[in-house]
Amino acid sequence: MTDLLHIGRDVPRPDGADKVGGKALYIHDITRPGMLYGAIKFSEHAHARIVRIDTSRAQRLPGVRAVITGDDVPEVRFGFMRDNLALKKGKVRQFRDEIAAVAAIDPDIAKEAVDLIDVEYEPLPGLFTTADALADGAALIHETDPTGRPVTSNLVPAACSHRSGDLEAGKRASRFVAEGHYTVPRIQQASLGTAGCIAEFDLNGNLTVTAKTQIPFLAQRDFTNALRALGIKDKNVRVVVPAVGGAFGSGLDTHAYEYISILLAWHTGKPVKILYDRYEEFAYLSPRQSAELFIRQGCDENGKLTFREIEVTQDNGAYVSWGATYPNVMLVAATSLHRVPNVYFNATIVYTNNTYCQAMRGYGNPEVTWGIETNLEELAEKAGIDALEMRLLNCNQPGDVTPMGLNLQSCGLRECLEGTAEALDWDRTRSVSRRPGRGVGMAALINVGGGGKIYRSDGSGIILKLDDFGNVNVSYGGVEMGQGLHSALSLMVAEAVGVLPERVIINQTDTATAPWDVGTHASRGAFMAGNAARIAGARLRERIFALAEQVYPGEVERNLAALGEGEGLDEFDFRSVTRDGFDLRNGWLLCKDAGDEPWLRVELGRFLRAAHFAKEGGTGTMFTEEAFYEPPTDLPDWSAGYGNMSAAYTFGVQGVEVEVDEDTGEVTILRMVAVTDGGRVLSRQAAEGQLYGGIVQGVGYALYEEVHSSEGRILNPGFTDYKIPTAADIAFPIELQWVETNDPEGPFGAKGLGEAGIVPTAPAIANAIYDAVGVRIRDLPITPEKVVQALAAKVGE
Amino acid sequence: MKVEVGFRLNGYEVRAEVEPHLRLLDVLRDTLGETGTKEGCGEGECGACTVLVDGAAINSCLFPVCEAAGTSVMTVEGLAEANGALSPIQRAFLDHGGAQCGFCTPGIVMAGVALLAENPNPSDAEIRYSLTGNLCRCTGYVQIVAAIRAAAVATRGERGD
Numbered sequence: 001m002t003d004l005l006h007i008g009r010d011v012p013r014p015d016g017a018d019k020v021g022g023k024a025l026y027i028h029d030i031t032r033p034g035m036l037y038g039a040i041k042f043s044e045h046a047h048a049r050i051v052r053i054d055t056s057r058a059q060r061l062p063g064v065r066a067v068i069t070g071d072d073v074p075e076v077r078f079g080f081m082r083d084n085l086a087l088k089k090g091k092v093r094q095f096r097d098e099i100a101a102v103a104a105i106d107p108d109i110a111k112e113a114v115d116l117i118d119v120e121y122e123p124l125p126g127l128f129t130t131a132d133a134l135a136d137g138a139a140l141i142h143e144t145d146p147t148g149r150p151v152t153s154n155l156v157p158a159a160c161s162h163r164s165g166d167l168e169a170g171k172r173a174s175r176f177v178a179e180g181h182y183t184v185p186r187i188q189q190a191s192l193g194t195a196g197c198i199a200e201f202d203l204n205g206n207l208t209v210t211a212k213t214q215i216p217f218l219a220q221r222d223f224t225n226a227l228r229a230l231g232i233k234d235k236n237v238r239v240v241v242p243a244v245g246g247a248f249g250s251g252l253d254t255h256a257y258e259y260i261s262i263l264l265a266w267h268t269g270k271p272v273k274i275l276y277d278r279y280e281e282f283a284y285l286s287p288r289q290s291a292e293l294f295i296r297q298g299c300d301e302n303g304k305l306t307f308r309e310i311e312v313t314q315d316n317g318a319y320v321s322w323g324a325t326y327p328n329v330m331l332v333a334a335t336s337l338h339r340v341p342n343v344y345f346n347a348t349i350v351y352t353n354n355t356y357c358q359a360m361r362g363y364g365n366p367e368v369t370w371g372i373e374t375n376l377e378e379l380a381e382k383a384g385i386d387a388l389e390m391r392l393l394n395c396n397q398p399g400d401v402t403p404m405g406l407n408l409q410s411c412g413l414r415e416c417l418e419g420t421a422e423a424l425d426w427d428r429t430r431s432v433s434r435r436p437g438r439g440v441g442m443a444a445l446i447n448v449g450g451g452g453k454i455y456r457s458d459g460s461g462i463i464l465k466l467d468d469f470g471n472v473n474v475s476y477g478g479v480e481m482g483q484g485l486h487s488a489l490s491l492m493v494a495e496a497v498g499v500l501p502e503r504v505i506i507n508q509t510d511t512a513t514a515p516w517d518v519g520t521h522a523s524r525g526a527f528m529a530g531n532a533a534r535i536a537g538a539r540l541r542e543r544i545f546a547l548a549e550q551v552y553p554g555e556v557e558r559n560l561a562a563l564g565e566g567e568g569l570d571e572f573d574f575r576s577v578t579r580d581g582f583d584l585r586n587g588w589l590l591c592k593d594a595g596d597e598p599w600l601r602v603e604l605g606r607f608l609r610a611a612h613f614a615k616e617g618g619t620g621t622m623f624t625e626e627a628f629y630e631p632p633t634d635l636p637d638w639s640a641g642y643g644n645m646s647a648a649y650t651f652g653v654q655g656v657e658v659e660v661d662e663d664t665g666e667v668t669i670l671r672m673v674a675v676t677d678g679g680r681v682l683s684r685q686a687a688e689g690q691l692y693g694g695i696v697q698g699v700g701y702a703l704y705e706e707v708h709s710s711e712g713r714i715l716n717p718g719f720t721d722y723k724i725p726t727a728a729d730i731a732f733p734i735e736l737q738w739v740e741t742n743d744p745e746g747p748f749g750a751k752g753l754g755e756a757g758i759v760p761t762a763p764a765i766a767n768a769i770y771d772a773v774g775v776r777i778r779d780l781p782i783t784p785e786k787v788v789q790a791l792a793a794k795v796g797e
Numbered sequence: 798m799k800v801e802v803g804f805r806l807n808g809y810e811v812r813a814e815v816e817p818h819l820r821l822l823d824v825l826r827d828t829l830g831e832t833g834t835k836e837g838c839g840e841g842e843c844g845a846c847t848v849l850v851d852g853a854a855i856n857s858c859l860f861p862v863c864e865a866a867g868t869s870v871m872t873v874e875g876l877a878e879a880n881g882a883l884s885p886i887q888r889a890f891l892d893h894g895g896a897q898c899g900f901c902t903p904g905i906v907m908a909g910v911a912l913l914a915e916n917p918n919p920s921d922a923e924i925r926y927s928l929t930g931n932l933c934r935c936t937g938y939v940q941i942v943a944a945i946r947a948a949a950v951a952t953r954g955e956r957g958d
């Protein structure tokens with residue numbers, strides 16, 4: 001790709017002005033005429049039988065329009081294993097289970113009514129660890145599967161494993177082996193804008209849901225299924241996405257509150273809004289899933305990796321959502337981060353009475369990378385090899401096909417390693433003995449960068465519609481949730497069509513107008529949208545140039561009449577330019593082989609009007625093109641852990657320098673560097689924003705974030721007790737460098753960037769701490785207490 | 798019992814009949830329809846609701862509306878000019894990528910306005926410190942700090958300092 005006019009520029013985001021002006025409309029800001037407010041009665045037990053629900057006092061409260069329980073409405077099942085009910089019946093399995101709901105004329109009345117609902121429970125013993133839930137004779141959290149067949153254990157039936165090469169042979173060939181247990185906690189996505197939706201039926205029975213979601217089309221399917229459960233068939237469900245106040249994975253599934261607002265809207269005939277407050281967001285929305293990892297890796301006497309063995313156990317909580325599929329994504333790094341010949345991976349997902357878990361940025365990858373990249377440094381130390389050298393020795397190369405079958409068409413990992421080492425001045429700063437209390441560390445990453453096929457289609461459609469004035473209206477089904485999708489997309493559409501980025505108008509995401517899209521996750525938005533835009537843009541150009549053969553000469557004559565002259569007129573026959581001779585650049589129709597004289601240029605809007613309002617005898621022409629891009633990937637066989645699930649792979653390395661106070665255990669980050677191969681950078685500002693934001697979330701994950709719970713009850717449901725990084729915490733420089741490989745499948749050479757930032761931060765920090773003070777923390781978050789304890793244990797050794 | 802509360806909002810006198818227990822945030826958003834100011838926590842922890850009362854940045858989710866009586870309140874809607882031209886700090890947030898999802902942005906922009914009024918030439922550390930009460934989950938703050946630094950330069954330039 002040569003001659004790019006806009007890709008890679010540092011330009012403001014198209015949705016930026018409304019955001020800095022307070023004009024962007026989030027779910028919080030939207031009301032509808034006659035709208036009611038919904039509120040939910042949540043369980044007060046982690047595991048109990050529901051004996052009786054008394055809603056009579058709530059019903060009598062003035063201003064209440066409806067009170068519903070699972071007994072009043074048809075059963076609405078959801079979740080990809082269909083084990084969850086919008087309103088629970090018979091039994092609660094976690095503290096946040098939805099038991100009843102109210103619609104009222106204002107939010108305060110709705111909440112007051114919820115407090116008037118009395119529920120009598122018969123408490124059951126709860127299971128709060130994976131070990132307890134898997135113990136012989138453990139009570140069953142779900143006695144049957146969704147079809148009513150009895151089950152025999154608390155295992156979630158989501159097999160995910162991998163075996164390649166010959167593990168035993170790999171072990172025999174090993175000179176050094178390192179093994180350990182590593183854990184990561186549940187953490188909160190903690191979007192600043194809380195969750196919410198508005199459901200509303202029109203009088204034809206069609207449903208519109210305005211939803212804070214990342215999956216408008218899968219939500220449309222889910223809500224259509226919910227209507228079927230209500231006996232409403234053959235109606236239209238429309239999902240409209242307002243401005244999204246951050247999501248980070250929390251919008252990747254449909255939620256009980258959405259079905260409840262649909263039920264309340266159906267019951268009352270009014271629009272019903274449910275909006276979570278911060279407490280509800282923390283206590284009743286699904287966090288990132290925790291993980292327990294056992295990792296063993298070996299190498300030969302030179303440091304070449306010989307095998308990798310990973311056993312993962314995850315506490316799924318009470319119902320299945322996407323948390324249960326983290327292992328599918330873990331497979332990518334487990335099999336393919338560094339060249340490793342013999343790999344074993346197995347995951348066990350367990351139902352417990354804890355809060356059920358969901359997606360968050362990186363989706364299994366930060367978890368498994370935490371284990372792999374800290375364990376790798378333990379192995380390097382045993383082998384007496386520098387950790388950087390070990391990574392370089394085993395570095396992935398472009399063209400590699402990994403044990404999982406991932407096809408690494410572009411790979412800049414080596415450059416990322418070298419760039420990080422240079423920025424950290426590795427040779428002089430690394431080593432505990434040189435500078436007591438100070439150390440440097442690094443960790444590498446591989447992440448899907450061209451979608452991640454976990455559903456039967458990983459595709460995205462786009463519609464590009466030209467108006468009479470040279471604007472391109474874009475309908476795309478993916479969601480801008482802050483990540484900068486619209487920044488990248490406006491540049492790519494501008495490039496693909498040949499207009500200025502400011503003439504690209506991206507419509508609100510709406511299932512009624514946009515073609516299908518699987519959802520915005522797996523760093524896929526810009527990659528998919530861009531590839532679809534390239535196809536649609538090429539079609540538009542082809543059609544414009546074909547019609548230009550007829551329209552262009554007349555428009556040039558108008559130019560000449562207006563200008564009174566034309567330089568070079570004698571040398572160039574503008575009347576017989578054929579379709580191959582045209583170009584469209586920045587909104588001007590031009591001839592490739594002629595100069596850039598004003599008389600030869602036709603403004604796109606003028607051309608479009610001439611095409612639309614055809615002269616007598618002609619037919620009018622409008623220009624709208626649609627394209628659907630399905631990436632050339634495989635839906636992996638999860639039980640074999642094999643398949644090229646992404647069309648491109650993103651690589652990166654983060655380096656950290658820390659200072660550790662040996663008395664307090666306090667870790668101070670002095671600087672960070674991230675060198676990333678995300679292919680060609682599309683929008684510099686957006687790309688940098690994704691990296692900075694991801695890294696800082698990674699710092700929180702590494703050092704302080706954890707959802708604390710006791711017997712299933714969340715103990716820190718607010719920003720007072722759940723700390724996310726503040727501006728003052730990020731008092732160190734973060735240096736970003738780009739290794740711009742040009743990926744053959746990426747739009748304009750780009751690969752996905754949304755998740756990369758958070759993936760290796762925690763192991764990089766842990767490795768730097770080890771370098772500084774010689775203690776290895778294997779359980780996130782790395783709190784000062786853990787550091788102090790580890791230091792004390794080291795002294796005791 | 799409703800009471801009448803009057804104050805100046807973004808340069809105009811406003812008056813509203815409100816329940817006295819309401820927070821300034823509720824009255825701005827629900828009564829007066831100015832939804833630019835956001836509620837991220839309702840507990841004084843996130844700063845999304847930051848507005849200026851007589852020039853001082855406050856969390857409007859903790860500020861009883863009755864205490865706003867007779868004051869001059871400035872929200873994010875009051876920064877841009879009527880023709881839509883963004884103020885220097887808004888322009889800087891746009892140019893430096895200071896907004897991603899944008900939910901924290903109105904509050905952070907107002908905190909930035911208050912900071913620059915008090916300290917026209919803040920160091921990065923002073924900017925970071927002044928934003929401790931404003932959480933952002935998207936940006937990692939780097940581009941926000943860059944935006945406020947640039948806004949300080951632009952504002953000083955405008956005043957000819």
Ligand code: FES
Nearest residue numbers: 837839841844858
């Ligand atoms: S909403 Fe006021 S501080 Fe969070």
Ligand code: FES
Nearest residue numbers: 897898933934935
């Ligand atoms: S931009 Fe999303 S919270 Fe700050």
